[in-house]
Amino acid sequence: MKGHSVQHDRPVGFILVCTNKSEKQMLSSLVFPQSVIYGHKVFAIKPGDYIFLYNLDTDDLYGTFIAATEGQYDPNLPLFNGRYPYYVKVKITGELKQLKQAKNFLDKIGISRKDYLTYKGISAIISGLNGNLNIKRSDSYIDEDYRPAIISTTLWDYHKQSYGVTPKGNNKYPGVTPAFIIYNLVWRYTKPGDLVLDPMAGSGTTIDVCKEERRRVIAFDIVPTREDIIQADARKLPIEDSIVDLVFIDSPYGDNIRYNEHPDNIGHIPATDEKFYDELEKVMVECYRVMKEGAVMGWLIGDQWAKKVFVPVGFKIYERLIKYFEPIDIICVVRRNQTSNTPFWHSKALQHNFFLRGFKYLFIVCKSYEKKYGNLKIKWNFYER
């Protein structure tokens, strides 16, 4: 692998998938199309990266390929009638090698086909393809932190505010949003090129995630912290009706954080005051106006326990949201890196018998569910428990 020119600060190997139906055509065309569930992975590929191809039906692994392009998106890709719109063109290096019972080998050395591979991981797999199966397991084969997973349950947890090589938002900004939340929403509810709005953008986490995932983005805040955030009140956005595909909003949760001194900052109003919800309801109405029919909104919010009073801020916000929107789901996001996550506060919580906040709500709602999902008829198989 000498002379390889890509940077060393990111993983450089990827395992893509095929089936019995697609294998032949992929190997002959050297175009590797993937379905939407692998879109986030295909978008991480840069020219020169190493690619292996895994057949999900036969458990065979093929290699070694080199990406000739970056990961691409084309909903009209002629191969397989556009069913697999994410793709990369590859070149083959040397002779095509095949490893049978690849899952066994990968499990043994500690690699899952979903992982992002380091140079060491690539070398280990190439050794396997060359018939050397006595490779030792090692954590250094994969880069666990390069990109978060797309989470399949309603409990979301990630150990860091940001991910990848470039920062997402500013982790020194009070109340900065964990970037993996926006990443998950963007991949679930938008396509490349769609327009994402953050009306209360803070340090710009939404902008950074959207740029990396190739979505268009527009961001506002009452006090912009950077040039690509536009000054505006989220209750009166200077944009047209019905143009946005996804809204992400991490609003103030009351007056617990001092973002800035602007008089129109909703974060000056305490969560115990009904006015707080009235003002955020105006933000909801404004978001509704600018969203397309069928567009989705993710609203992140936490409850409050302060001065011996518990306020179910989340439930109160949800009550307002469903006056306008249709529910899609409710996610519980584990809170990490809290200022209260100290031995002092943990001991106070036990001593005075209260709870520290352990989670936030992510309410996912839709402007007209039918428009987004139609009359959903999923053919379920019967799975034995």
Ligand SMILES: C[S@@+](CC[C@H](N)C(=O)[O-])C[C@H]1O[C@@H](n2cnc3c(N)ncnc32)[C@H](O)[C@@H]1O
């Ligand atoms: C929880 S922070 C957002 C954090 C952001 N998502 C990030 O990752 O940095 C809430 C933001 O709402 C903004 N805000 C408060 N009232 C506002 C209003 N009326 N219009 C627009 N933004 C407002 C605050 O200035 C603050 O930046």
